[in-house]
Amino acid sequence: MNSLGAEASGASSWRRTLYIMVFCQAITSIGFSSIFPFLPLYVKSLGSTTGLGTDLLSGLVFSCQAFSMMVASPFWGALADRWGRKLMVERAMFGGALLLGLMAFVRSAEELVLLRTIQGLITGTIGAANALVASQVPREKTGYAMGLLQVGMGLGVGLGPVIGGAVADAFGYRAAFYVTGALLAAAGIVVFFGVEERFSPPAPGAEGRKISFWQGWRQILTAAGVLATYSLRFLDSLVRMLFVPILPLFALELILDAGRVNIFTGLVIGAASASAALFSVFFGRLGDRTGHRPIVILASLLGFLSFLLQSLATSGWTFLLLQVFAGIAHGGVVTGVSALLARYTACGEEGAVYGLDNSINSGARTLAPMVGVSIALWLGLRAVFGAAALLYLAAALLALRALPRAATCAPSDTAIR
Secondary structure, eight states, X not given: OHHHHHHHHHHHHHXXXXXHHHHHHHHHHXXXXXXXXXXXXXXXXXXXXSSOOHHHHHHHHHHHHHHHHHHHHHHHHHHHHHHXXXXXXXXXXXXXXXXXXXXXXXXXXXHHHHHHHHHHHHOOHHHHHHHHHHHHSOGGGHHHHHHHXXXXXXXXXXXXXXXXXXXXXXXXXXXXXXXXXHHHHHHHHHHHHHOOOOOOOOOOOTTSSOBOHHHHHHHHHTSTTHHHHHHHHHHHHHXXXXXXXXXXXXXXXXXXXXXXXXXXXXXXHHHHHHHHHHHHHHHHHHHHHHOHHHHHHHHHHHHHHHHHHHTTOOSHHHHHHHHHHHHHHHHHHHHHHHHHHHHHSOBTOHHHHXXXXXXXXXXHHHHHHXXXXXXXXXXXXXXXXXXXXXXXXXXXXXXXXHOOOOOOOOBOOOOBO
């Protein structure tokens, strides 16, 4: 009875942590995404004090945050394995609350760019949440857990722009930052009181000392399947942002009504995000039973087919339907990759593993808009979707050839310093 009681208590504990983190993932995603619709307009309203063009500053507001997050995420992840993953989640949420609140008081676009850069250095809630959940959930349930986290994020990204746009229209741009900061602070408070992490730093290695950042990252990257899995993350993230800058222009070609372009573009993004979120749990559960490797391969092939057909689409509704299938493919890949990282790496390394993962995702988000626009300028708008199809085909071939069958989690005997 005692052993059964302990097992039930353990199951209740990780489920509680998972459900709280899904809720907080949704709240933080609402907060961060709520400023996206009007951020370029906010930049233009602030103006420049250095003579830089507002178009350039509008681009920097997005790219500088992704770049600085790419640099900082591996270090935060490594520190999570030494100090605790819950602490890193709170750092990201409370730090984000402070920085987003300060953005309401900036006096120029350059100050906003600076705060966005610092935001990238301090935040990173997705990687921190993934690490915390992966460290608490049984390895055979990681697909289900990562799928639920994707649902939370997808729900937040879908609602955030609507809420942010409504607040900005009703009360002004600065008021939206107050709301965003409050949401992030609320999520941090929920994690502080609701999540219990019994964290014990891993014991020193055979030589009686903790390994360095570089040794720890090398240990992770040389594990079987990890480098290929990170490459899949990069390809998937690259595809998801590749076409975003040219999407309104392509939509205008399809619907031939300038007055409906913004509505149609929002519908396309929302439908793709919703399908990805809904199917993430399905693919996560299925992968836990059958293995995540075949899920990633099949989802990548679905992505290849959907984007190839998008490059040939001649009507808006056909394109919208194909974007729904692209979202389903993304849901399978993103959940499968997150689960495989947990399967291929050792217990105790979750912070470093998902810190590197977040860095790779941020790197792809930094690069993708420039690549997409360059392809459009050289080869035309449809070529961007053709390139996305080829990237997904490359992902399917890579997964087929380079992903080993998932290994079980082995305890780690070292901590990253």
